[in-house]
Amino acid sequence: MHETPEDAMRETEQMLEVYARFCEQSLAMPVIRGKKSDKEKFAGAVSTYTIEAMMHDGKALQSGTSHYFGDGFSRAFDIQFAGRDNTLQYPHQTSWGMSTRIIGGIIMTHGDNDGLVLPPDIAPIQVVIVPIAAHKEGVLEKANEVKKRLKPVCRVKLDDSDNSPGWKFAEYEMKGVPLRLELGPRDMEQGQCVLVRRDNREKLVVGLDELEVKIPELLEQVRQGMFDKAKARLQSMTYDADDFEQMKRIAQEQPGFVRAMWCGDQACEERVKEEAGLSSRCMPLDWKGQCGTCVCCGKETEQMVVWGKAY
Numbered sequence: 001m002h003e004t005p006e007d008a009m010r011e012t013e014q015m016l017e018v019y020a021r022f023c024e025q026s027l028a029m030p031v032i033r034g035k036k037s038d039k040e041k042f043a044g045a046v047s048t049y050t051i052e053a054m055m056h057d058g059k060a061l062q063s064g065t066s067h068y069f070g071d072g073f074s075r076a077f078d079i080q081f082a083g084r085d086n087t088l089q090y091p092h093q094t095s096w097g098m099s100t101r102i103i104g105g106i107i108m109t110h111g112d113n114d115g116l117v118l119p120p121d122i123a124p125i126q127v128v129i130v131p132i133a134a135h136k137e138g139v140l141e142k143a144n145e146v147k148k149r150l151k152p153v154c155r156v157k158l159d160d161s162d163n164s165p166g167w168k169f170a171e172y173e174m175k176g177v178p179l180r181l182e183l184g185p186r187d188m189e190q191g192q193c194v195l196v197r198r199d200n201r202e203k204l205v206v207g208l209d210e211l212e213v214k215i216p217e218l219l220e221q222v223r224q225g226m227f228d229k230a231k232a233r234l235q236s237m238t239y240d241a242d243d244f245e246q247m248k249r250i251a252q253e254q255p256g257f258v259r260a261m262w263c264g265d266q267a268c269e270e271r272v273k274e275e276a277g278l279s280s281r282c283m284p285l286d287w288k289g290q291c292g293t294c295v296c297c298g299k300e301t302e303q304m305v306v307w308g309k310a311y
Helices: 005-026 072-076 101-110 139-150 165-174 185-189 208-236 244-253 266-276
Strands: 032-035 047-054 060-070 093-097 127-131 156-158 179-183 192-197 203-207 238-240 257-261 279-284 304-308
Touching (some): 005 032, 005 047, 005 093, 047 101, 047 208, 047 279, 047 304, 127 165, 139 156, 139 179, 139 185, 165 179, 179 208, 185 192, 192 208, 203 208, 208 238, 244 257, 244 266, 266 279
Parallel strands (some): 127 179, 238 257
Antiparallel strands (some): 032 047, 179 192, 192 203, 257 304, 279 304
């Protein structure tokens, strides 16, 4: 709760950026920061801000919201405080949050036909050690030694079960473990191991004496690679429409987002939803484009909207 609208709006914007940074840095999910239309904002809010992410299939997921309520709710519930001038005032309120839908967002942004692909920051296991020919003398001992060395720099697991290496490879790929470390007798002889990235299946031969430095570097490369891949998808599946017929054609033929100008009239917004099947996802905060014409009615406007189909 805040004494002034300015303080409340500042917190609303700050919290949206907290969620955006979490999605992009920890979850490797690129998001569009924007403001909701009056039709799409939270009921009773003065304004609603959102971060919108694109899933594999081109649909939008509202991944976090931050609302400015003004003093409407505090007046409705008769919530007051003594202000700096010692008079009773109604506070300006905010509300913000992310929900468990973000778990689905992680799966639908990064997952593939073999299972999960987890960003390293949130992966319960960041590195799994799979011994090759574990029955050979010294292999399990060396694998345990490597595990102990890696514990200070990552979340590591050694799978010393009786399952075959192929079984283990498939299991941990399905679970989305970012890095797999393969260690066998021949690797030990050469003082090296094989590291396999889950995000792109790249294999790297790394010296055993380099692991404490190399693995944190690779985990960051995995995170960045996942983000870049999702960002490229977002960009390649975002289209621009200059008129309503073009917008409807894109919506019918191409999954993804459509950027188009909007006059602010709710009637135009509803027409887009009814005839093109697209809802207004947000008005991007970083939009610095020129004036244009509304995709529906042709009126002059400065406002661009990202439209899309959403979960």
